[in-house]
Amino acid sequence: MLKDIIEFFKESNQNGFGFFVVSVLFYLFVFFLIQFFQHKKRFYLFYSLYALINGINLLQYIDGVFFSSFFYSPAGWEFMYWTHYPSQLLASMLFCFFILDIMHLKKEHTNVVKWIYWTYTGISPIYLLLWAMQVGNHQSHWIDHFHVYIFLPLNLAMFTLVFYIVSKEERMIKWYILSGMSFLFVSYLTITYFSFGRKSIKEVIFIFYLGVLIENLLFALAIGLEQKMAYREKAIVQKKYIDQLEENQVIKESINRTLSDELLQVKTEVEGLSTEAQKERTEKLTMKMENRFIQLRLDALRSQMNPHFIFNALNSIKSYLIENNQEKAIYYLGRFSKLIRAILESSRKDLITLEEEINTIDMYVEIEGDRFKNNITYICRIEENLKPDQVLVPSLLLQPFVENSIWHGLTTKEGEKRLEIGFKTIKSTNRLRITIEDNGIGREASQLRNLQNPLKGKSLGLSIIKDRLEFFSKKFKDDFHVKIIDLKDETTGMAKGTKVVLSLPVLIVGDV
Template sequence: MQINEAFLTDFLWHITFVLLFVFTIISGLIALFTKEKTYLFYALYTCFLLTYIFLKTPYKEIQDYFIDLFHPAYNFYSQTLFYSFYIYFFLYFLDIEDYFPSLTKKIKILLFWVISVSTVVFFIAVIADINWLFTAYFFYLYIPFNVVMGVLAIAKASKTPGYLKYFFVIGSVIYLCLAILSLILSYSDYNYQTTIVLFGSSFYLYPILFFYIGVFIEQIMFSLGLSYRVKMINERLLEQYQRNVLINKKLNDHLVKRESEIHILTAKAEEDRLAKLKSAYDSQINKLQLSLLHNQMNPHFIFNALNSIKVYLIENDKEKAIYYLNKFSKLIRRILESSRGDTVSLEEELNIINLYIDIEKIRFDDAIDVSFDIPFELGLSSIKVPPLLLQPFVENAIWHGLSSLENNKKLHFKVRKLENGIQLKIIDNGIGRKASKQNYKQKKIKKSSLGLQISNERIDFFNKREKLDYKFSILDLQDTNGNACGTEVRFNFTKN
């Protein structure tokens, strides 16, 4: 067997063709079953490279047949396709998008347009039968683009981590160098005069041999790289499986812990339920206590009013007695209406107090000057208070403060808005608490103290039930000389 340039060319063609055919079938099947884009674009790359190689078949009859079947422009069109899919393969093979997302997006858009333009130019060349059109496009536009993209791919591949990049870089560099060399020699003054002695024979070296050798080495490197990638994927899957096992163990431990927490929460929920029942029970007790205190206030109030009526009857002043009874009946009706509920509005409470004062003024021969300073816009109907809350304080102001004055008895009600509620002041110009204690017997003092104590308890119970922050305070007023000149009771009806 004589080894010459034709034998070597045919031998390398067969090796390259079989290698590409096998890799195309295997990678295509893998892509079909795994939907892995790396193998898809590798299959497309080797498929179009295979068609280009096939047109170089050493079998003359087959070559003539396919030359007639395929337009001459396909020789260059197939190269634009397999070079483009080579770049796609590079993007997915090395997961370039993970490291250069912006660049990857731009390259994909650029490849789409390159393939589209190449296809349009190819069909124009075929339909118009212009052979030179695609040749000019290929050499003057596509080849410079392909060289730039190839160099860029190699440069970016070298910056990715791991060993996978070496398979791509080595295979691509060798292929690119030999392919460019083959192209330059094919379209230069190279006349095959360089001879090589092999097995005692000398023969010429065809340029296409460099291309076959480059394709062969590149495919071997890429196949090794794909095998290494499969190994990496298996290792990642194994690592993921081990992580999943660990996560499952942690989840099981967490579930056991949660089960224990659920038992604790269940026990706590039962405790909370019992606490709510106890709270409801305490609320009911508070309500009953509030009702009891309310009932303690009403008889005391009514007794004082009836006592005033009795005085007029004793004095045989029927006209005043009837007038007093009319006022008293209105007052009793308002009291009974307010007693139906646990709360009344501050507006209603002040109306009841106004009726009470009218009755007391009759007893003092209208000698008490009563005034109300209540801005209309405050909306006292929305402020809820315990029924008859103000009566003990007004009673104290009249009987322990104003009753000892000869004349100029004044009782003033002043309402102002606070940041989170309403303030009510009851101001009298009586003798003051200190003088009152000196003028009344010990029995009277105890009675007064009991009324304040009950009022305190009523407000405390009301605050707990309604979740409010009502409070009152009593101030002793003094003139510029430091003498007592009255008393001020200050109510703050505010929220928590």
């Protein structure tokens, strides 16, 4: 029985087993190339091309199929002669890069990965130059010596090093990777041993068939497990996002219940007052309730701040850590924590200085802009005579408008994305004029997109800001108002952005 099995594998070139292995390799090439175009992950591409090169290298050993005669022709010999050494170099690089990428070794083993990259960068030009010399002059054998005495030892060193650091990782897929590497190494070692015994490569090529087949299937299983883990992580993030939205809904309902209870209590108190005192008491209670109402709505704004913004910011930090860009991740995390702290502190005050508000907006735009690879041009213009540290404005006044400009105006816009904020005083009326202008897709296009995506509906923040402006108008007996203008091209009439104009009285620190 065992003898029959061995004989079967020895005849792999004739009985179809070799052709089966090559067919599997070409299938894996096509399948994972499609996966690369769908998911844009590099290890799919590395593995796909690695399977293709292995398949092409094995074609020459198979007999009795439609392409066999080609490899016995002069053109076939030329093809094998031209591609032998480049395919060895490329297969080695793709094999190594695939393992480094799928195991995310760059994150914790930066120096090792850099050494491997620099090694291939250094030897590849020399290797290809010596190969070109042999192609031009068949009497040149420099590439043969370089391949045996330099390239193969370096590959063995890198193989051993990668095997070692993979074995130290805690990821589940490492067992598939280590097993695949082991099968490949054993098959190479066995063929080398028999080659010293002067056996024809065709007599023992079945060992390589088995090694390559098992190795590639194990690597395919590793990719499948990696994909499964990625889907699971994505599902966890989505669940957290949904949980946050549900929590926001609970907060809104709680606010409504609280307001209803307090209004009922106020109504009871008012009914118990005398007619003469009722008017004065009613005004005070109304002001108290409006202040309480605004505070609760501000709490809602803070709780809303904004699930998708927070998750995206954390994901950006995570991506920097995965890419081993620790300096950028630490800087980004520092800015993010400062922004959250500034928002929490501002939300506890009715008024803050214009300087504090501008700093908060600068941090917010910087964090959002970083997610667009700094593709947003942000300009902040402050009138020369205006002193931001001496002027007071309602807290968290600008963030909802800036958020709207970015998320509903600029995210889906092609080409240049521009956001400009201006601050100036109107001396004749002693008023502060704030403008927020973007060159986004406009409100009409944004509203159409929102209808198609319920998760991007009407901003709670804008509604709260309008209520707060009405409150401050009554409190300071002056006009706080906002106007939103749709910008259009004068020639075509097409939308070319949105402009928000805020008009406030100038409130000086120490006078309020």
